[in-house]
Amino acid sequence: MKRLEASLKKWESETLPQWLERMPERMESFTTLSDIPVRRLYTPLDLKDWDYLEKLGFPGDYPFTRGIHATMYRAKLWTMRMFSGYGGPEETNRRLKFLIEHGETGLSLAFDEPTLVGIDPDDPLAEGHVGIEGVNVASLRDMEVIFDGIDMGRVTTNMTINLPAPVLLSYYVAVAEKQGVPYHKIGGTTQNDPLKEFIAQKTYVFPPEAAVKIAIDVIEWSVKNLPKWNPISISGYHIREAGATAVQELAFTLADGIEYVRQLIGRSLDVDTFAPRLSFFFDAHINFFEEIAKFRAARRMWAKIMRDWFGARKKRSMWLRFHTQTAGVSLVVQEPYNNIVRTAIEALAAVLGGTQSLHTNSFDEPFRVPSEFAAKIALRTQQIIAYETGVADTIDPLGGSYYIEWLTDEIEERAWKYIDKIEAMGGMLEAVKRGYPQKEVTESAYKFQRDLEEGRKFIVGVNIFRSDSIDEARNVPLLEFDQEEIEERQKRRVKEVRKMRNQERWRRALDNLRRAAERGENIMPYVLEAARAYATLGEIMGTLKEVYGVYVEPPEY
Amino acid sequence: MSSLQSTREQVLEGPKRRYKVLVAKMGLDGHDRGAKVVARALRDAGFEVVYTGLRQTPEQVAMAAVQEDVDVIGVSILNGAHIHLMKRLMAKLRELGADDIPVVLGGTIPIPDLEPLRSLGIREIFLPGTSLAEIIEKVRKLAEEKRMREEAEASEQVGQA
Numbered sequence: 085m086k087r088l089e090a091s092l093k094k095w096e097s098e099t100l101p102q103w104l105e106r107m108p109e110r111m112e113s114f115t116t117l118s119d120i121p122v123r124r125l126y127t128p129l130d131l132k133d134w135d136y137l138e139k140l141g142f143p144g145d146y147p148f149t150r151g152i153h154a155t156m157y158r159a160k161l162w163t164m165r166m167f168s169g170y171g172g173p174e175e176t177n178r179r180l181k182f183l184i185e186h187g188e189t190g191l192s193l194a195f196d197e198p199t200l201v202g203i204d205p206d207d208p209l210a211e212g213h214v215g216i217e218g219v220n221v222a223s224l225r226d227m228e229v230i231f232d233g234i235d236m237g238r239v240t241t242n243m244t245i246n247l248p249a250p251v252l253l254s255y256y257v258a259v260a261e262k263q264g265v266p267y268h269k270i271g272g273t274t275q276n277d278p279l280k281e282f283i284a285q286k287t288y289v290f291p292p293e294a295a296v297k298i299a300i301d302v303i304e305w306s307v308k309n310l311p312k313w314n315p316i317s318i319s320g321y322h323i324r325e326a327g328a329t330a331v332q333e334l335a336f337t338l339a340d341g342i343e344y345v346r347q348l349i350g351r352s353l354d355v356d357t358f359a360p361r362l363s364f365f366f367d368a369h370i371n372f373f374e375e376i377a378k379f380r381a382a383r384r385m386w387a388k389i390m391r392d393w394f395g396a397r398k399k400r401s402m403w404l405r406f407h408t409q410t411a412g413v414s415l416v417v418q419e420p421y422n423n424i425v426r427t428a429i430e431a432l433a434a435v436l437g438g439t440q441s442l443h444t445n446s447f448d449e450p451f452r453v454p455s456e457f458a459a460k461i462a463l464r465t466q467q468i469i470a471y472e473t474g475v476a477d478t479i480d481p482l483g484g485s486y487y488i489e490w491l492t493d494e495i496e497e498r499a500w501k502y503i504d505k506i507e508a509m510g511g512m513l514e515a516v517k518r519g520y521p522q523k524e525v526t527e528s529a530y531k532f533q534r535d536l537e538e539g540r541k542f543i544v545g546v547n548i549f550r551s552d553s554i555d556e557a558r559n560v561p562l563l564e565f566d567q568e569e570i571e572e573r574q575k576r577r578v579k580e581v582r583k584m585r586n587q588e589r590w591r592r593a594l595d596n597l598r599r600a601a602e603r604g605e606n607i608m609p610y611v612l613e614a615a616r617a618y619a620t621l622g623e624i625m626g627t628l629k630e631v632y633g634v635y636v637e638p639p640e641y
Numbered sequence: 642m643s644s645l646q647s648t649r650e651q652v653l654e655g656p657k658r659r660y661k662v663l664v665a666k667m668g669l670d671g672h673d674r675g676a677k678v679v680a681r682a683l684r685d686a687g688f689e690v691v692y693t694g695l696r697q698t699p700e701q702v703a704m705a706a707v708q709e710d711v712d713v714i715g716v717s718i719l720n721g722a723h724i725h726l727m728k729r730l731m732a733k734l735r736e737l738g739a740d741d742i743p744v745v746l747g748g749t750i751p752i753p754d755l756e757p758l759r760s761l762g763i764r765e766i767f768l769p770g771t772s773l774a775e776i777i778e779k780v781r782k783l784a785e786e787k788r789m790r791e792e793a794e795a796s797e798q799v800g801q802a
Contacts, residue, residue, distance in 0.1 A: 197669035197720060209696075212725030213669050286671025286695055326674045413674075416770045417749075450769050451751040452721060529674050530681045537645070537772050546770040554768075558752045567721075639694050 089129060117371035117541070118329035120494055126486035134489065139384070143479045144399075147387040149380050149492070150480035151438045152403040157476035162434075163441035164466045165190035165242055167409065169219035170453045170563065171570045173229035176219040180234060182456060186463055190441060191272075192242040193230070194218030194453070195252070200287040202248040202625030205574035214571035217453065218244075222578045223620045227255040228262070237265040241272035242317070242407065242441075247289040249276035250302050250608055251624050254615035257310070261616075271312035273363055273407070276302050277319045279340040279512055283521045284326035286637070289625065292516055294632035298607065300347045305608035307358045314363040316344060317407060323521070324367035325413045327529020330378045331495055333367060335502030336512075336521050338385055342503070343512040345394055355394045359401030368434040369411040370426055376482060377491035379437025382406070385496055407441040408434035415450050417557050419545040423447035428465045435469055436482055442466055448560050455563040519638065578620055585618035593617040594627050601631040645686065648777050652687035660784040661689040663711040665702045667718065667726045671695060675747055676717035682773040683715075683780065699726050703733035706742055712784035715776075718748040724757060731761050741790065743783040747771065 114122040123130075141147055144154030153159065166183050168191075169176040180191055195218040198210035204222045205214045214220045221227060236259065245252040253274050260270050278295035281288045290298065299316065306315035320328075320337035328336065341362065348358050366382070368375050386404035390396040410430035415423040424447045431444045444462040446454035454462070470476055482488045509515045516522070535541040542548045597610040607628070614624050652660055664680040666673055673695060684690045691709050693702055706714050718726060727746065734740045746758065747767035755766055765779050 197671075201669055209669065209698075212722045213720065216721035281671075286673060287669075326672075327678075417768045418770050450749055452749075526674075526677050526681070530678050533678050533682070533773055537774055543770070547772070554752065557768075560752075562751055562753070637694055639692070 085128070088127065092127060092129060115540075116330070116374040116491075117369055118331050118374060120331075120374065120491070120498070126490050128486060130486055130490045131493075134493075139489070139493070140483055146391065146399070146402060147384040148403060149384045150483050152383065152405060152440075156438065156479045157435075157470075158479070161189075161470050161476060162439050162466075163190040163240070164188050164463060164470075165192045165407065165441045165443055166459060166463055167192045167194050167242075167244065167443045168454075168459065169194040170196075170217075171215040171565050172220060172573055173226045175215070175565065175570070177230050177232055177234075179456070179459075180230070183459065183463065184234075184239075186460055187467060188463060190240050190242065191234075192443060193244065195243070195245055196220045197287065198222075199248065199252075199621065200245065202251070202289055202621055204578050204620050204622030205571060206578060207622055211571075212567075214567070214574050215565070216567055220570070220574045221252065221255065221621065222574060223581045224255050224258050224615055224618050225577060225581050226574075227252075227259045231259050231263070235265075236260045236263050237269040240312075242275070243272065244275045246275050246278055246281050246285070246287060247295060247298070248621060248625055249274045250298060250611040251615065251621050253302060253306070253313075253315075254608070254612040257612060258615045267309055268311050270310050273314040273317050274302060274306075275319060275365070276316045277340065277365075279343060279516055280319045280322055280337075282516045282635075282637075283323050283336060283525065284328075285322040288635045288637070289629065290632045291635045292513055295635070296343070296347060296513060298628070298632075300344065300351065301606045301608050303344070303348060303358060303361070304351060304353065305606055307353070307361055314361055314405075316361075317363045317365040318344065319365040321365050321367045321409050323525060324369065325411070326525050327532065328525045329528050330369065330371070330374050331498045332502065332521075332524055332528060334378050334382055334385075334495065335499040335506075337364065337366070338382070338389065338499065339503050339506045339512045339515070341386070342389060342393070342507075345390075346511065349394065355390070355396050356398045356401050359390055359394075359396050360398065360403070363440075364404055364406035366406055366408050366434075366439075367411050368408045368430040368437070368439075370414045370430060372429060372433050373482075373488060373491055374495070375430070375433040376437045377488055377495050379406070379408075379434070379439065380480075380483075380488075380492045381496040381499065383438070384492075385499065405440045407443070408437070408439040409443040410434070410445045412445050412449055414543075415445060415447065416543060416546055417450045417554070419551060419556050420447050420450065420560050421556065422545055423450070424461060424465070427462060428469070431465055431469055432473075432475065435475055436480075438480065448562060451557075451560065452562050455561055457561060581618050581620065590614075590617040590619055594619055594623060597624065598627050598631060601628055645774050645777065648774070648781055649686045652781055655785065656788055659687065659689045660713070660781065660788075661691065661709065661711045662713045662715055662780060662784070663691050663693065663702070663706045663709060665693045665697060665705075665714060665716045666695050667697050667699050667702055667716065667730065668720065668722050669696060670718055670720035670722065672719040673717070675719065679715060679717065679747065679773070679776060682777060686777045686781075688777075688780070688784075699730035700733045703730055703737055703739065706734070707737050707739045711742060712787050713780050714742055714744045715780065716744065716746045718746065718750075721749070723748065723750055724754060727758060727761055727763060731763075741787065743787060745776075745780060745783070747776070
C-alpha cells in the first residue's frame with residue numbers, strides 16, 4: 085500500500101500534469117446522476133480498510149453483496165417479466181399470450197387507474213380512464229377472462245396493485261381455485277406497498293395507518309396460506325420515477341421495508357416466518373455504475389438490517405430479492421428509437437446488479453402503453469443480454485472493481501444517513517405523515533430539471549445533439565384501441581355481474597367484511613369470500629372506506 | 642440561466658399585479674412530478690402559482706380558475722385521459738364565460754392527439770423534454786396578452802360610459 089501510495093503521488097505530480105495541459109478534461113467536475121462526485125481514477129487506496137469477507141463475502145453468503153444465490157445466473161436466469169396490460173381483460177389476455185409465446189418467463193399485470201384506486205368502471209370518477217394505462221378489473225369475472233387459457237399453476241404473476249391488493253389477490257386466488265390449482269402452487273407477487281403511494285405514485289385511498297394495516301393483513305394471510313406468494317414488493321421504482329436520486333430511492337425503500345417488518349413483528353410473528361417472503365422493486369436508471377452499486381449496496385444493507393436489527397436467523401430472511409424495471413422517466417419523445425438503447429443499458433445494469441426479475445420498457449412509452457412491436461423489442465433486449473453477451477456467465481463480474489466497490493460503499497453510507505434521519509422521526513409512517521420524503525423527492529426532481537437546462541446533465545436529442553424535428557416521433561406506430569368501446573364493455577360487464585350473482589351470498593359477504601374490519605380483524609378471509617361472491621372492486625373498497633376513511637393529500641402550495 | 646433570469650425580470654417588473662397561474666392535475670392521474678416541477682419553476686420565475694392538488698374534476702379546475710382570477714391555466718396529464726379531460730375543461734370554461742383564460746397542457750401526449758387538442762382551443766402543448774425556460778416564456782407571453790386584452794376592454798368600457 086505504501087509503495088502504491090508513493091507511485092500514485094508520483095503519477096499525480098509527474099505524468100498527470102503534462103496530460104492535463106495537453107488534454108484538458110471535458111468538465112471541471114464529474115458527478116453521477118445522483119450528484120455523487122466521481123474522481124478521475126480509483127485505486128486500492130480508495131478502499132482503505134476494505135475487507136473482502138466483511139464487504140463482499142461469497143454469493144449466497146452474508147452479506148450477499150455478490151448475489152443471494154451461490155450459482156446466480158449460471159443456474160437460472162432472471163425472470164423476464166414484462167409489465168403488461170391495457171384495455172379490457174380480453175385485450176390483456178391476448179397480450180399475455182403474445183409475450184409467453186415470445187419467451188417471456190413471468191407475467192406482470194398493469195392495472196388502469198380506476199382499478200388502482202379501487203372504483204368500478206361505471207363510477208363517475210372513472211370516466212375516460214378505463215383501460216388506458218393498464219387493464220381494467222372490476223370483479224372476479226374480469227380476472228377469469230384475463231387468465232382464460234393460462235394455467236395459473238405454471239406461471240407466476242406480479243400484480244402492480246397497492247391499496248386494493250387484498251381484493252385483486254382474492255380475485256387471483258379465486259380464479260386459481262376454479263382452475264383447481266392448489267394453494268401451494270400459486271406463485272407471484274402483489275405490490276401491496278402503500279407507503280410509497282403517499283411518497284410517489286399517489287394512487288392512495290385510505291389514510292396512512294389504515295393503509296399499512298391492510299397491507300400487513302395481506303402479508304400475514306399470505307405467509308400463512310400461500311407459501312409461494314410474495315405478498316409485498318417494497319418499491320423504490322415509483323419513488324425514483326417521481327424524481328428521487330439513487331440514494332433516496334434506496335434509503336426510502338429500505339425505510340419502508342423496516343416499517344413493514346416492525347408492523348409484522350408487532351403482530352407477534354416470528355421474523356423468520358415472514359421475512360423470506362418480502363420482496364423489493366427498484367428502478368434501473370441510466371447512470372450505469374451508480375445503478376449497479378445501488379443494487380449491491382441494497383443487498384448488503386438489508387442483510388444487516390434483518391440480521392442485526394431484527395434478529396433474523398435464516399439466510400433467506402436476509403436476502404433482498406428484487407424485481408427491476410428500466411427507468412420510464414429516462415425515455416423521451418425526441419428521437420424515440422434512442423430509447424431502445426437507453427433501455428438496453430439500464431437492463432444491463434440491472435443484470436450486473438443481480439436482479440431476480442426484470443421488465444424492460446418499450447421505446448414508445450413516452451406516448452402510450454406499448455404496441456406489440458415495441459414490447460417485443462423490449463423483451464428481445466433482455467434475451468440478447470441473457471444469451472448473447474456473456475454477462476450472465478460469471479457472478480457479480482464487477483465485484484472488486486475499485487470504482488464499483490468505492491461507489492457501493494459511498495451509496496451505502498449516504499443511504500444510512502437518510503435512514504438514521506427517518507428513524508429519528510419515528511420511522512417511515514411518521515416521516516410520510518410529516519411529508520418528509522415527499523419534499524425530498526420534489527426537491528431532487530426540480531434540481532435535476534435545472535441541471536438539464538443549465539447543461540450540467542445531458543439527454544441526447546433533448547439538451548444535447550438536438551435535431552429539432554418531431555418527424556421520428558410522428559412516425560412511431562402507436563398501439564391503437566378504442567377506449568370508449570372498452571369503457572362501455574367494462575361498464576356493461578360489471579352491471580351484468582351485479583345482476584347474475586347470488587344476492588344473498590353477496591350481501592352476507594360484504595356485511596361480514598364490514599364487521600371484521602370494524603373489529604380490527606385480518607380482513608383477508610372476508611375479502612376472499614366477497615370476491616368469490618362476485619362483489620365488485622368498488623363495492624369491497626367502498627365497504628372498507630366506510631370503516632377506514634379516505635385520504636386527502638395536504639396541499640403543498 | 643440568462644433567459645430564465647430575463648423572464649423573471651419581465652414577470653416581476655412587467656405587470657402591475659403579478660401574473661397568476663393555476664397548475665392543475667385532473668382525473669385519477671397521480672403522476673405529479675411534472676406539475677410540481679413546473680409549479681416550482683414558475684414560482685421561482687416570479688409568478689403567483691396556485692396548485693390544485695390531485696384528483697380534481699375538470700369542472701372544479703375551471704371553477705377554481707375563475708375564483709382565483711388566474712391569467713393562465715396549466716394542466717399536466719400523463720395518464721392518457723387528456724382528450725376526455727380537456728374537452729370537459731374547455732366546455733366548462735366556456736359555460737362560465739371564462740374561455741378567455743389561455744390553457745396550456747403538458748405531458749405524455751401522442752403526436753396524433755396534438756391536432757385534436759389544439760382544435761379544442763388549447764394554446765400550447767408541451768411534450769416531455771420541453772425546457773422550463775420555454776414553458777415559462779410561453780406562459781408569460783400568454784399572461785401578458787391576456788392582461789393587454791383586459792386593459793383594452795377596460796378602456797373601451799370607460800369610453801362608452
